[in-house]
Structure formats: C-alpha cells, structure tokens
Amino acid sequence: MEAHWGKKNGRTRIFYLSFSTSAGNSVSGGSTTDDKNTVTAPEGFQLGGFFGRDGDEIDSLGAIWVRITPKTEAPVTEPPPPPTKAPVTQESDDSGAAVSTAASTEASAAALTESSVVASAEASAAASTEASAAEPTEKPNEVPAKPVQTISVEDSVQLSESFGGPHGTDFSDEASATSGQAVASVTILAGERVDGVSLDILAPKAATFHHGGTGGTKNTLTLAKDELITSMEVHWGKKNGRTRVFYLSFGTSAGNSVSGGTQTEDKNSVSAPEGFQLGGFFGRDGDEIDSIGAIWTSIELVTAAPTEAPAPAPAPAPAPAPNTDETPGTVKPAGTPKSGVKNTRAVILSESFGGPHGKQFSDQTLATSAQTVSSLTIRADARVDGLTLEVSGPTAQTFTHGGPGGKENKLTLKDGEYITSMEAHWGQKSGRTRIFYLSFGTNEGNTVSGGTQTEEKGSVTAPEGYQLGGFFGRDGDNMDLVGVVWTSIEAVAETKAAGGSATDEDIQLSPVYGGPHGVAFSDVSGIVLGQTLSSVTLRGDARVDAVTLQVAKPAELTWSHGGKGGTESTLTLAPGEYINSVEIHWGKKSGRTHVFYVSFATSEGNSVAAGTKTEESVTETAPKGFQLSGLHGRAEGEVDQLGAIWTRISAKPALLTDSTGSAWYGHTIRNWVGPTIGNSKDTACYRKTVAFNSKNICPLGYGKDDDDDCIAQCPMSYPVGCFLECIPQNDDCALNIAQKVASVAAVAFNTATAGLFGQVKAAYSTAKKLYLCAAAVISIIKSLIFYLRFMQTTAPQGDVEKLLAVAYQSDVVLVDLPVAVYSCLGLKVPPKLQWTGIAMMIVENIVKQAIINGEEIISSADNVVNMLTNTSAIKSPGTSVSELQDFIDANTSCGFELKQLTDRVIFAVSDVRNKTPNAAVDDIRVTISKSPLVLNDIPTVTNNCMKEMMRKKTKDAAFETRDLLRKTVGVIIDQLIETSTTDMGKSVKEDDYYLEVANLGLTVLGGMDPTGVVYMVSQFVQPVCGPTSFIGEIDDGNLYDALGLWTVDQAFVGSYGWWTKKGDGVVRLIFESTDKEDVTVVIHSGGDDYAKVDVAAFATVTWESTVSELQDKTLYLDRWRPGLLGMPGSGGGSLLVWVPRGVIY
Incomplete structure (x- = not known):
C-alpha cells in the first residue's frame, strides 16, 4: 500500500492511495503529494483490513496484514517475535485532542500474544514495519519447556492515546523506557497550566525523564515500595491561539494521587493495561506541555528469547586434541x-x-x-x-x-x-x-x-x-x-551516560537570582581547579553595588563586578578557610530587579554582608567537598543578578606544562589550541583554493566549492564564512558586504566633489608639524578611550560598529577631534564648527583606530606618528614572536628538534615523490596533508618549544610564536610540494608584518582620501587564508585552554566545559537560556552553516553531533535577535571553539 497525505483546511487528509498485488496488478485513486510512504506485507502475509481515522474523507490509514496460510496451533517454547512497533505521530482533531497513530494503541488490535495478524503503521507515521513471525517447530521427545513469558520484548512497552495540541517540539521516552522499571517519583510543575513533568527512575538504570519548562509550583509524589502509577488524567485548552495542557493528575495502585494546573472542559484519562505501569511520556513541549501521552511498561522484566540451539549431531565424535583455533x-x-x-x-x-x-x-x-x-x-x-x-x-x-x-x-x-x-x-x-x-x-x-x-x-x-x-x-x-x-563484542559494564567528563562535575554553577538587566558576566573562564581565594569584598547600602573576589593561588587575580558606590566590607580568609554558602535577596527598584542583599559565609563560621534584606531570598550552599571559586550573573552600576560557581576542593588542575609522554623529540607537554590562534589581523580574508587530486579528493582542511575546487575551511582567526571570504568572529556577512558596497558608492559621490587631497599631502610634509599634530591627537584619543570604556561599563557591550555609533555621539568626536585634525592640516577652524568631509573622514579613521588599537597607539608618540604615517610597528621584546630560523640558529634543544623536524619534512615529501615519480602535485598535497608527520609530529614538536619559550616570553607570546612556527612549516611543505626546494619559510614573518602595515596604511590613508578610492581599495585588499593547520591531537583541559574557546558580547558569556581525548565521541552542547525572548542559535562548522537550534526563553535545549563529523574544524555559534532589514540586532554574541580530531583507544 502506498499513501500520500497533505493539509486541507488546516486538517491532514489522505490525498492518494495505491494498492499492489502479488501478480503485479494495482489500483489507485486521488492526487499525489510530496508527503508519502509505502508499506509492504511481511513475508507470508496479505492485506486483510484497515485501521485509522475517517469522516467524510479518510484522515489517516494503516494496513492490517493477515497470515496467508492459517496458523496451526502447536506447543510453543517461546513466543514468535511480533512486528516492529511503528513510530508514533500525532494529529490534532478540531477539538485540540491529539491521537496516537501507533498500531499498538488501536482498540481493534489483536491480543498481545496473537501473531497471525500484523498491523502496519498508519500512512502519516511515515514508517514501514517489516517483520515476519517465524513458525514454531515442534520437536519429538522434547523436554517440557519452562514457563515462558506471555509477551515479547517489543510488546513490553506500549503507548497510550495522547492529548493536547500540535504545537511545540516532539519528545518521547520510548527509546529509554524498559520493562521491569522501578519508578521512584513523579513531579508536576504547574501554575495556571502545566509547565513541566518529570519521572524519576531508579532501576534497571537510574534516569530522569523531564519534559517542558521549569516554571510553576512543584508537586511531587514519591512512591512506596511496589507502588505503581497506573492512570493519568489530562485537561487541555487554548492559550494565545495554541492548545496547551492545563491540568495533569496521576493515580497509583495504592490509591494515592498527585495533580497540578487548572481543570478545563476538554479532558480525558487513560489507564495502564493489566500488568503495566507508567514508565515514561511522549508528546510535544516547549516552555510548557503542549500535548502528552503515557508510555506504559511491563511491571515484570521481559528479556529477549534465547537463540534456539542447533540440532545435535547424529553421534558424538572422539574429542580432538586441544586446538587454539576457533571453530x-x-x-x-x-x-x-x-x-x-x-x-x-x-x-x-x-x-x-x-x-x-x-x-x-x-x-x-x-x-x-x-x-x-x-x-x-x-x-x-x-x-x-x-x-x-x-x-x-x-x-x-x-x-x-x-x-x-x-x-x-x-x-x-x-x-x-x-x-x-x-x-x-x-x-x-x-x-x-x-x-x-x-x-x-x-x-x-x-x-x-x-x-x-x-x-x-x-x-x-x-x-x-x-x-x-x-x-x-x-x-x-x-x-x-x-x-x-x-x-x-564482549559485555562491558555500562558507566554513567556521558554528559561530560568527571572533570565537568568538578565545576558546578548555582542558579542565578535577580533580574535580567545589566551586562552579563562570569568568572568561569578564569577559574583554575584547586585555586584559593584570599578575600571577598562587598560594596552596598540600600542595595548591593559591587562584589569582588581576590584570588591568591595559583596566580593573584581580582574579579570585580558592579559599580563604585556603597560602603565597603571585606572578609579576609585564613589559610584553609573557604566560602561555602551565599545568601541572596532581591527586589524591585524603579521598575528594575536588583540584588538588595548578599552574605557570604565560610567553613570557619565567619561571614560578610552588605545591603538590605527583602522577602524574596535564597541561600545557596556548596555541594559537599566544594568551595566558592567564582561568580556569575549580571551587573552594571549595581549588581542585578548573582549566582555562585562552586569547584571541588580536591580537584587537580590540568596545566600546560604537565608531561604527557615522550618520543624522539623528548618529553611532551600538553598540546592545547591556546588563546592567540583566533586573532585576526584584517577585516576579512579570501579562502585559499587548490585543485582536487587524481581521485577527486581534497587535502585535509579543505572542502568542495561550487566551482569544483577545494576551498579552505574558515580558520580560527576568521571563522565566519562569507561566500569566498572568511570574516572575524562576531562579524556579519551582510554587514561586510554592505560596507564594501558603501565604499564603492562613496567613490562615485566623492570623486565629483573633492579637491583637497593636495592640501592634505602638503600639510603632512614637515616633521615638526607632524609631531605637534601627534601631541594633540594623543590627548584626544586618551579622552576618547576613557569615554568608550565608560560607555562599555554602563551600556550593553557591542562590536566595533556599535562602539562607533556611541563614539560619534560624544563631544570628543563632534568637537575636540575635528579641531585637532584641522590644526594638523593647517586649516582654519570654521567659526560655526561646520566640518568639511575631508576632516570628518580623518576623524572617523582615528576613531576606528582608537577603538581597535587604542591603548597601543597612545603608549608612545612614535606609535601615534606611525599611525598617521601609514606604519604599524607596535611591538615590544616581551611580546614579540620569533622566526623558525632564529630557533634553529640559536642551537637550543628546541632549535635542534626543529632542525630534525624540517629534515623529516623534506624527507617525507621527497619520499612521496620517489615512490610515486609520476604523481601530480595535487596528489602529493593530499597524501602529505593526511600523513602522521602533519597530523602528529609537526604539532607536537612545535608545541614542545613552548617549554623553552615560556622561560623568556609571556604565555600569549609563546603561543603566538608556536603558531608562527607551524605556519612556517606549512610554507616549507608547500614550497617542497610545488618546487622541490625551500627557503625555510623566511618570508612568513615579513609577509605577516607587511600585511599589517599595508592594511593599516590603506585604512589610514583612506581617511585622508577625499575621493575614497584608497579606502575602497582597503576594503578589497585582504590576505588569503588557508585552513587552521597542524593543531594535532589535543590533550585534556578546559575548553578555554584546550580548544581556544572565546566569546564576544553577552550571548555566550559564562560558557564552560571540558575536552577529553577519551570519551564517547559526541559533541554535546547544552543551551541554558536566561533570555526573556526566544532566539535561534546558528551553528557553523569550518565556516559553513551547519545547523540551527531554536532556544525558547528560559529553556534548556541540548544539541548533539559527533566528533568525527565536526573534527579538525572550527565550531562557531552566533545568536542574534533579528534587527532592521535582517541585520543582526540586539542581545547577541558569538562563541568560537576548535573541534579536534578524535582518537580511538
């Protein structure tokens, strides 16, 4: 039978049916649609009837298959396997009640032990269920069989009818619910309607089935021993045009019950079949329960029938000599x-x-x-x-x-x-x-x-x-x-389902209390396991103005959140003393919810408090063996929202310098992505393209584009794909394109009206005037940086575009900076402060540079002059990077290892050339890209140099140098593949430097170009970027260290997690919303759109993929509320992390 279905007047109807026979004949009627499915009779069965729903038309339909040859009843040693259960779909009728299409729930279905009749799934279930019941065979002189189970494994889980509406997201516990479950409790979360429902399972495997939101009043029924939930009553109704579940009630075998919500006229109830209990739910949910049905499970444990043993041999043969070979x-x-x-x-x-x-x-x-x-x-x-x-x-x-x-x-x-x-x-x-x-x-x-x-x-x-x-x-x-x-193949004792590693459990976050105002903050990115606090400081009067934690070990840090007002109170912790509880009170002030009172208490009974108490309060206590290590919440001029970050006291941190093994290049330390690999030095880069090899395969790090080339996956420094370009984190492709279009349009307008370029050029001809100009600009930029910093702490944070919008409204930009620019140009300041276009273009340029490189620019007059003369050389010895040849020439242990590595690189490429003398360049490139040298040796050797570099450099400079070394080796490999020779990558650092100089020079000169031609060129002159390379296997560590996790703006502030080399192979993202609006998170992999995840306000959503599918690429998340014309709006941000290559142990 083939069925097609579709919508008509808001109802799903059957649009087309076709039936075929064993002789090849067929009959059909109706009109075909895109939604369709076909079911086929199990072997030995034929169509014998139908089940479904109808009215004036057929609304849903399923086939009842009957055995062609009547079944002969015979002694049975085990029940034949029944048909596979079809998946459940729901279809709402006009009253809002939804019905299950699972064949097992039909009233006309045959008895559970009957195997002569098989029901197909209804057409709308979009599934085919092929399963034939094997004929039982009777054996002569058979030993009487032991008592057998009356039902099979497949029939030990049954679904009730469901009630409610067609909204929300599908959920079902059917895959996890089993026979023989021990249910501990059932909880209903409800207010006016049912917000959520939870079922706690004790055995055979502990689990909690939760669906819906977390709002409402919690009503829990804890079951006594041998007490079972055997009935469910559901009431439903309309709310804002959507059908929701308004009331739930569960009854038990002992006569107890629990309920929640408000009753309505639309209601129904279901009871467990004899020998069954409530074992789970299915339906649809969001922040509330939209529809729900019961999953009944057999009270007794039902196991699969054992495989029938083969018939014995006619006569036993003499036992052969022992043999290690298996039969x-x-x-x-x-x-x-x-x-x-x-x-x-x-x-x-x-x-x-x-x-x-x-x-x-x-x-x-x-x-x-x-x-x-x-x-x-x-x-x-x-x-x-x-x-x-x-x-x-x-x-x-x-x-x-x-x-x-x-x-x-x-x-x-x-x-x-x-x-x-x-x-x-x-x-x-x-x-x-x-x-x-x-x-x-x-x-x-x-x-x-x-x-x-x-x-x-x-x-x-x-x-x-x-x-x-x-x-x-x-x-x-x-x-x-x-x-x-x-x-x-052998049985393995199951461990707890991997929701993260054991180390994930070393960090626990309490809920946050307060309001949704202020700017989000979290200390989680800086927490090191095993750290100790030295003091906590509170500032407050009527409310809490600020809270500050002082970290003593392993490094001194200060985390301060809030404003500068209030009276200061400090609690200094004694050695071995730690904070183990926090009391928080909150309330309304001028329409905004603030934290009014906070008190921290320690393991020694000491405490510190600030603010005034309110009726709304809570006390959060550290889990056993945990201590306070940080805070999270929202703050601005005051503390608006607060929660605790607890860490296990006995937990040991993973350190970069931990030894992880040894090889030909010596003892190895942890290989982490680090904090610098995501730094971008331009506004965009063009994605590098190479050709396929002879087998149509791309090198590692490349994917296919529409032109049948291999195109580079967007690297960590430019993780956002924008057609043939990659752009930096938190940037938007539409804005990037709009900027380029605007620069072209500006040229067309400005060319006809400009004429001051000669004046600009002459104004910068003398060094004396230049330095006088620099002195004035330094003062202005200092004022501008101060102003922007003030705005960032008193208003929602944003990207450069948002800060520019803020800056252009300040007097610093409207008055002070234009006056300084006019002085630099030697022009008379207009009496009514009506600035010319050329002056404002220079102002805009200086503002942009102040936002991007402000502190570095004003560190010296030379840097200001360098900015104004199209030069960039803002470096200092402690933060400089080194070149490959420097290490080799230094004759250090790292230099020796690098020399060995370059020798191996040269040998590896030569070896491929020698073994396949006719191989094309593209074949060699693919082979080398997937070789152990690229996947393991280069990452490990360059990472090992970190031990030596960190003795003389800052941690960030050491990581940056390591990344430069890896890029240099990449150039050597490319040179060897293309030309069989190499200059040892000497040009890499120079090329990077000239890129910075050229880009900054073009941008600055663009601000002094009345026609905008040079500025337009600066929008299109960009580097070419290849994929992120030579990362290697990543060792265990938190996501910030190990995978280079980095967030921009507020959407993902406080994200945390752990990477382990040994795991379940799953990438699991848990989105916990504190937003009052529904949002969509867009997931990108390697620069390409990968998935979209809808996250409802205050909801928790889990998204999963596999390491093998996402490995060796960037994973980039962005979340924006929609703005004008589809551009990113407010309340957004992004998260960037690297997904390493999985390792099989």
Whole structure:
C-alpha cells in the first residue's frame, strides 16, 4: 500500500492511495503529494483490513496484514517475535485532542500474544514495519519447556492515546523506557497550566525523564515500595491561539494521587493495561506541555528469547586434541582482543563519510555491548537510499535510516559472525553530497554492497574486539552521511551516560537570582581547579553595588563586578578557610530587579554582608567537598543578578606544562589550541583554493566549492564564512558586504566633489608639524578611550560598529577631534564648527583606530606618528614572536628538534615523490596533508618549544610564536610540494608584518582620501587564508585552554566545559537560556552553516553531533535577535571553539 497525505483546511487528509498485488496488478485513486510512504506485507502475509481515522474523507490509514496460510496451533517454547512497533505521530482533531497513530494503541488490535495478524503503521507515521513471525517447530521427545513469558520484548512497552495540541517540539521516552522499571517519583510543575513533568527512575538504570519548562509550583509524589502509577488524567485548552495542557493528575495502585494546573472542559484519562505501569511520556513541549501521552511498561522484566540451539549431531565424535583455533561457527573478527585485556568502552564511533546535508541521526544511545546482529540490509540503486540493521539481542531492535527506495541487498549473519568493516563512496547530486555506494564485510569473509562506486571513498575497520552495532550520520530520502557505531563484542559494564567528563562535575554553577538587566558576566573562564581565594569584598547600602573576589593561588587575580558606590566590607580568609554558602535577596527598584542583599559565609563560621534584606531570598550552599571559586550573573552600576560557581576542593588542575609522554623529540607537554590562534589581523580574508587530486579528493582542511575546487575551511582567526571570504568572529556577512558596497558608492559621490587631497599631502610634509599634530591627537584619543570604556561599563557591550555609533555621539568626536585634525592640516577652524568631509573622514579613521588599537597607539608618540604615517610597528621584546630560523640558529634543544623536524619534512615529501615519480602535485598535497608527520609530529614538536619559550616570553607570546612556527612549516611543505626546494619559510614573518602595515596604511590613508578610492581599495585588499593547520591531537583541559574557546558580547558569556581525548565521541552542547525572548542559535562548522537550534526563553535545549563529523574544524555559534532589514540586532554574541580530531583507544 502506498499513501500520500497533505493539509486541507488546516486538517491532514489522505490525498492518494495505491494498492499492489502479488501478480503485479494495482489500483489507485486521488492526487499525489510530496508527503508519502509505502508499506509492504511481511513475508507470508496479505492485506486483510484497515485501521485509522475517517469522516467524510479518510484522515489517516494503516494496513492490517493477515497470515496467508492459517496458523496451526502447536506447543510453543517461546513466543514468535511480533512486528516492529511503528513510530508514533500525532494529529490534532478540531477539538485540540491529539491521537496516537501507533498500531499498538488501536482498540481493534489483536491480543498481545496473537501473531497471525500484523498491523502496519498508519500512512502519516511515515514508517514501514517489516517483520515476519517465524513458525514454531515442534520437536519429538522434547523436554517440557519452562514457563515462558506471555509477551515479547517489543510488546513490553506500549503507548497510550495522547492529548493536547500540535504545537511545540516532539519528545518521547520510548527509546529509554524498559520493562521491569522501578519508578521512584513523579513531579508536576504547574501554575495556571502545566509547565513541566518529570519521572524519576531508579532501576534497571537510574534516569530522569523531564519534559517542558521549569516554571510553576512543584508537586511531587514519591512512591512506596511496589507502588505503581497506573492512570493519568489530562485537561487541555487554548492559550494565545495554541492548545496547551492545563491540568495533569496521576493515580497509583495504592490509591494515592498527585495533580497540578487548572481543570478545563476538554479532558480525558487513560489507564495502564493489566500488568503495566507508567514508565515514561511522549508528546510535544516547549516552555510548557503542549500535548502528552503515557508510555506504559511491563511491571515484570521481559528479556529477549534465547537463540534456539542447533540440532545435535547424529553421534558424538572422539574429542580432538586441544586446538587454539576457533571453530568456524564461533570465529570472532580480526579485532577480537589477542592480549586478553578486556574492552573498557561499550561503544566507539568511527570516522564518518559524506556531506553536511539531511537530518542528523544516531544509534549510539541504543547500541550496547554484547549485541547480536542478525542482518544488515542496504537499499540502493544509483545511490544509497537507506540502511536497516536488525539486532536480536540482548534487546531486539531495528535501526532504519534513509528512505524506502532502492533495491534491497540483505546479508544475514550466522552465529559468531560479525560485521567488521565498511567502505563508503560519496559524490555530488543536485548540489548535495550523497552516499553513492556502501559495502560491508564480516569476519567470515562475507560481504553486502549497494549503489555505484565513485572516486571519492573511504573505509573503516572495527577496533580490536568490536563489531558494527549501529550507525550515525545524516539522511533524508537518501543517505547523506554515514559513520559506524562500533560495539564491544564482549559485555562491558555500562558507566554513567556521558554528559561530560568527571572533570565537568568538578565545576558546578548555582542558579542565578535577580533580574535580567545589566551586562552579563562570569568568572568561569578564569577559574583554575584547586585555586584559593584570599578575600571577598562587598560594596552596598540600600542595595548591593559591587562584589569582588581576590584570588591568591595559583596566580593573584581580582574579579570585580558592579559599580563604585556603597560602603565597603571585606572578609579576609585564613589559610584553609573557604566560602561555602551565599545568601541572596532581591527586589524591585524603579521598575528594575536588583540584588538588595548578599552574605557570604565560610567553613570557619565567619561571614560578610552588605545591603538590605527583602522577602524574596535564597541561600545557596556548596555541594559537599566544594568551595566558592567564582561568580556569575549580571551587573552594571549595581549588581542585578548573582549566582555562585562552586569547584571541588580536591580537584587537580590540568596545566600546560604537565608531561604527557615522550618520543624522539623528548618529553611532551600538553598540546592545547591556546588563546592567540583566533586573532585576526584584517577585516576579512579570501579562502585559499587548490585543485582536487587524481581521485577527486581534497587535502585535509579543505572542502568542495561550487566551482569544483577545494576551498579552505574558515580558520580560527576568521571563522565566519562569507561566500569566498572568511570574516572575524562576531562579524556579519551582510554587514561586510554592505560596507564594501558603501565604499564603492562613496567613490562615485566623492570623486565629483573633492579637491583637497593636495592640501592634505602638503600639510603632512614637515616633521615638526607632524609631531605637534601627534601631541594633540594623543590627548584626544586618551579622552576618547576613557569615554568608550565608560560607555562599555554602563551600556550593553557591542562590536566595533556599535562602539562607533556611541563614539560619534560624544563631544570628543563632534568637537575636540575635528579641531585637532584641522590644526594638523593647517586649516582654519570654521567659526560655526561646520566640518568639511575631508576632516570628518580623518576623524572617523582615528576613531576606528582608537577603538581597535587604542591603548597601543597612545603608549608612545612614535606609535601615534606611525599611525598617521601609514606604519604599524607596535611591538615590544616581551611580546614579540620569533622566526623558525632564529630557533634553529640559536642551537637550543628546541632549535635542534626543529632542525630534525624540517629534515623529516623534506624527507617525507621527497619520499612521496620517489615512490610515486609520476604523481601530480595535487596528489602529493593530499597524501602529505593526511600523513602522521602533519597530523602528529609537526604539532607536537612545535608545541614542545613552548617549554623553552615560556622561560623568556609571556604565555600569549609563546603561543603566538608556536603558531608562527607551524605556519612556517606549512610554507616549507608547500614550497617542497610545488618546487622541490625551500627557503625555510623566511618570508612568513615579513609577509605577516607587511600585511599589517599595508592594511593599516590603506585604512589610514583612506581617511585622508577625499575621493575614497584608497579606502575602497582597503576594503578589497585582504590576505588569503588557508585552513587552521597542524593543531594535532589535543590533550585534556578546559575548553578555554584546550580548544581556544572565546566569546564576544553577552550571548555566550559564562560558557564552560571540558575536552577529553577519551570519551564517547559526541559533541554535546547544552543551551541554558536566561533570555526573556526566544532566539535561534546558528551553528557553523569550518565556516559553513551547519545547523540551527531554536532556544525558547528560559529553556534548556541540548544539541548533539559527533566528533568525527565536526573534527579538525572550527565550531562557531552566533545568536542574534533579528534587527532592521535582517541585520543582526540586539542581545547577541558569538562563541568560537576548535573541534579536534578524535582518537580511538
């Protein structure tokens, strides 16, 4: 049966149906739509009826398949497997009540133990459920079977009807809910309506299922031993045009109940089937619950039926001599552990292949160790349409991905056979990267494949002791990207689900209390585990004006938040004393919520307080073994919002200089991305392009563009993609283009009206006048910097464009600076202060330079003169960077290692040339880009030089020098590939320097160019940027150190986390909103748009992808409320972080 559906007058209807027979005949009616699906009878079954919903038309429809040959009842040793349960979809009727389309909930469904009738999913469920029930076989002289389960694993979880509306986001606990659960409690969060609901599970695996928001009053029912939740009552109604759940009530087997919300006329109730209890929920939610249904789970634990043993041999043979070889029936893959060491991880993710299109999927959360995989099916024609993996134990489940089209190629595995390899081919189709071909191999040498092969291909092999247990990737009607979830063949004790590493738990943030005003702040980026505070200072009178923490170790730091008013009170901490609680009071003042009172208490019973108490208050106490290490919240002239950052007292910090091992280049220290690699030296860069190699493959760090070239992924210093350019963090592509367009338009206007360029040139002809000019400008810039700094602490922070808007409203810019410029030009100041265009262009230029390089410019008169004479040389010995030749010539240990490294680089390129003398340059480039030399040796050796550099340089200067060394080695490699010779990268530092000089000179000269021609040129003369290179494997550390996390503006202030080399292979982002408005976070990978995540006001949203899909690229997040004409508006900001290459252990 094929069904098509669509919308008509706000209701979903069936638009088209087609039925086909075993003889190839068919009948159809209606009109086809884009939303469609096809279901096929399981083997040995035929269409025997329908189920669904109707009225004057058919609204939803599913097929009831019946066995063709009547089933003969016989003694059964185990129940036959029932059909796979279809996914649940919901469709709202006119009353707002939603109904489940799962076949298992239909009133007309057959009894649970019946296997002669199979119901398909309804058409609107968009899923096909193929499953045939095997005929039980009766054996002669069989030993009486033990009592068997009355239901199967598939039927041990059932879904009720759902109630509510079609709004919000889908959720379901069906994948996690299991039979034999022990439920501890149920909680309803409700006020006028139901905000949220939570179910706490104790066993077999502790979990909490929470849905909806966090508002409302908390009503919790804690269950006694053997008490079960057996009923649910739901009331719903309209709010602002959306159907919401207004009331919930749960009843138990002991007669207890819990409820929340307000009752309405639209209501219904559901009860658990006999032998079942409430085990989870499904429905739709946002800040509130929009619709909800119950997931009933079997009270008794239901396990998968054991695999039937093969028939015994006719006669036993004499026992052979001991043999270390395994028999064919129990052969394990080449990956089976040979050392006898057990696997410590149940699941490992492979590399992935394909493109960034389609919808993400992953079997990782459902795949387990000790799985029994029964079959793998590929659906493919010209490309791969879909995949299906059948798992028979320990829990029977089916993983299906992609579309239903294509020819089916199925591989059925025998006992002891495992899938241990995958080969993937991919290519372009209609501008999207698709999987064109897949091939899987087993430890027995069997294979299954489908699709058409392409030049772009890759393969993965199971790690030792693992097998294919699932997939992850992206799909739609076809497979767009695919990777393998490897699962341990042997059982591995499950650990807590990875929500982060143990180190993540060493930092805990309390909620914040107060109002949404002021500027966001957080101390989390500067916290070092194990640090100690020396004092805390409060300033306040009627309210709290400021709070200051003084850090004593490992380095002295001061974190101050708020204004300068109020009376100061300081508590000095004794050795071993720490702050373990904070009391916060808040209230309204002039329509804004402020923190009115704060009190800190210590482990020794001492305290300090400031402000006045209010009725709204809370006391936050440190978790056991934790201490106060920082604060987060919002502040401006006063403290508007406050929360505590607790850290574990016994936690040990990860330090850059920690030894991580040894190699030919000596002992290694931690390799971190560091703080300087994201520094941009221009307004944009053009993305470097290179050609494909002979197999249509791009070098590492490059992707395909529309012109069939390999184009560089945007680097850390310019992480935002803008067509063929990359622009700096927090910049916007539309603004960047508008700026270039405006500069071209200004030329057309100014050329006809200007005529003062000769005057400008003459005015700068004498050194005496220049220095007098510099002295005046220094004073003006100091005033301007002071003013901007004041505005930044008293108004929301912004980027350069926002600061320019603020600066242009000040008297410093409107009066003082133009007067100074006129004096510099030798022009008479107009009596009514009506400035000419040329003067204001110079003013604008100086303002921009003051915002970007203010402190550096006014550090000396020379720097001001350098700015005005188109030169940039703002460096000092302690913050300078060095060149590769300097290290080599210095004959230090680092220099010797670099000499060895350059020798290895030269040898590696020569070796590729010698082994493949006819290889094209592009083939060599791809080979070298993915070699161990590039992936490991170069990053590690250059990083090791940090040990020596930090003895003489600041930490930032050491990182900058390391990054320069890596860039230099890249130039050497490029020279060797292109020409077989190298100048040891001597030109790198000079090129960088001349870029800075040329760019700053063009910008400055542009301010003195009446026609704007030079300024226009400065908008288009930009560096060419390649991808971020030679990062290597990143060692454990917090995200700021290890991955170079950097935030701009307020949207992501306070973000934190931890990178570990050993983990679950998942990139997990948790967005916790404190915004009063709904926003969308745009996720970019390597400069290209990757995903969009809607985050509702005050909601928490989790987004996941895999390390293998995002690795070796920048991960860039931006969040803006929409502004005028689609430009970024207020309340925004960005976050930048590097995603390293994953390592399989």
